[in-house]
Amino acid sequence: MGMEEEYAWVIDFLPGGRSDQRAGEPIAQLLGEHFFTLFEVSVKPGKTLTFGQRIYIGPAEREEVERIRKRLTYDELTGTARTELSNCLGKILHYREAEFMSFFNKAGPLSVRLHQLELINGIGKRHLLQILEARETKPFENFADLHARLPLMPDPAQLLVNRILEEMQGKVQHYLFVRPPARNE
Numbered sequence: 380m381g382m383e384e385e386y387a388w389v390i391d392f393l394p395g396g397r398s399d400q401r402a403g404e405p406i407a408q409l410l411g412e413h414f415f416t417l418f419e420v421s422v423k424p425g426k427t428l429t430f431g432q433r434i435y436i437g438p439a440e441r442e443e444v445e446r447i448r449k450r451l452t453y454d455e456l457t458g459t460a461r462t463e464l465s466n467c468l469g470k471i472l473h474y475r476e477a478e479f480m481s482f483f484n485k486a487g488p489l490s491v492r493l494h495q496l497e498l499i500n501g502i503g504k505r506h507l508l509q510i511l512e513a514r515e516t517k518p519f520e521n522f523a524d525l526h527a528r529l530p531l532m533p534d535p536a537q538l539l540v541n542r543i544l545e546e547m548q549g550k551v552q553h554y555l556f557v558r559p560p561a562r563n564e
Contacts, residue, residue: 384411414558
């Protein structure tokens with residue numbers, strides 16, 4: 380239905396499984412690349428995953444993943460996964476940089492009083508106006524171009540990481556980047 384993840388990034392690998400499991404099968408916690416969905420998966424026997432590794436989790440034959448156990452909430456992540464999450468988000472943002480620059484280049488108003496860009500902490504009215512004016516002249520090419528043209532604005536990639544983390548934790552009304560939490564899951 381268009382909301383499936385094909386690739387994910389490893390944010391924790393537990394070769395002996397969780398301490399509360401009897402079987403002790405190897406599991407991993409993953410961050411989906413497109414909708415930032417959090418997963419817990421069973422890892423195929425004999426496979427070792429590394430932090431920040433990009434792996435295939437789509438419907439075809441998977442090399443590392445035996446099965447997807449469940450979709451996770453932010454609160455269900457291990458401490459290690461939470462620590463690794465920001466780093467992995469940064470990698471994904473740079474991996475998909477063109478898509479996120481498209482957001483900065485095309486974001487529009489949500490209402491008469493609120494623009495999509497203002498939903499990102501660190502972008503207030505002044506930065507909003509500067510972004511709109513700068514993108515009229517020439518679309519932003521990448522994060523470095525955006526930062527060079529608006530040097531007083533905080534690092535745009537880090538602003539997006541912070542926004543995505545807020546969305547993952549369910550602390551927002553509007554979801555820009557993260558697959559909204561499922562009901563009764």
